[in-house]
């Protein structure tokens with residue numbers, strides 16, 4: 001069976017991290033979310049993959065190429081304008097032949113484990129099947145109403161507790177879906193939604209089967225949700241290998257992976273689950289606490305403490321830093337004494353709407369230069385290519401190319 005993976009969107013609510021990469025390329029345990037998705041498909045024997053790309057597509061294509069390094073065969077189609085999920089699927093029509101009696105569709109930015117896919121593959125039936133999960137808080141999702149073993153209505157992102165059965169956006173379709181996609185009307189927000197296509201099918205008397213799963217399905221809606229996804233993946237990972245060089249006096253507890261050519265200097269204390277990439281230089285006397293992921297080519301100097309955070313590739317973090325519940329993009333310099341204040345239950349304004357964050361320090365995009373003794377207030381974000389001179393306190397979000405003297 002072929003799989004169409006939707007990977008064309010930006011992921012606006014994950015800004016500033018998505019200013020320079022699409023949401024599918026955000027790393028969890030040092031691998032892009034999309035790589036976790038592809039690996040779950042491959043484990044289920046699905047290795048013919050059609051990737052629908054658009055925003056920042058080169059980054060995706062350069063990383064996955066033809067898929068051979070990931071055990072799959074990838075073909076790319078482009079969705080030039082972001083006109084919704086039905087429109088995205090339509091772009092793959094030319095690569096689905098009549099011999100493909102059915103095919104899988106899923107989002108490239110939702111983490112799934114192999115069992116999640118297997119639950120759908122082992123149970124699908126009817127004209128189309130849709131994988132569902134039960135969730136208390138369904139805000140931001142589509143929910144389904146069902147009767148016996150049929151979906152009778154899909155309600156897309158409506159307020160109120162209309163149903164707790166959430167549409168995961170993972171489907172099995174037959175090529176007939178393309179005929180209904182052509183008839184799908186444009187929605188109020190100017191998109192062609194696959195959920196509207198399914199509603200048309202229901203109205204025509206077709207059978208849409210909801211398939212419930214309790215296996216892992218995680219959507220990072222906001223940048224800070226990455227921390228939760230990272231923690232879940234790190235806690236469930238097995239076979240972590242330790243390469244690189246550990247100097248005398250390094251203490252390691254729990255599950256800790258260390259990449260090739262990484263040097264952990266004396267007196268460093270690491271409590272897993274923690275994943276550290278290749279070519280890093282860490283210590284002496286650095287403290288790394290659960291659940292932290294550190295990318296490749298990262299240097300961290302003495303007396304810095306990092307906890308429950310993601311540090312992406314090519315960062316330089318100088319001494320006496322305090323980094324907890326933070327996501328730091330790639331190629332950042334954080335001067336000595338960098339402190340991210342953290343708070344619980346923050347209310348964060350994204351595009352003029354308030355979003356609630358559980359416990360958060362800061363989110364920093366790529367390519368920023370932060371001087372020494374800088375304090376970033378809790379929940380404040382720094383975009384891309386900003387420069388902050390030493391001794392400043394950052395009270396408000398910094399947009400791209402900001403300079404704080």
Ligand SMILES: CC(=O)N[C@H]1[C@@H](OP(=O)(O)O)O[C@H](CO)[C@@H](O)[C@@H]1O
Pocket residue numbers: 085107110140141142143156166167168169193194195219
């Ligand atoms: C129009 C559409 O396809 N909506 C889907 C889709 O929403 P997006 O906001 O497009 O990611 O994926 C959700 C799961 O992540 C699902 O709950 C919802 O029904």
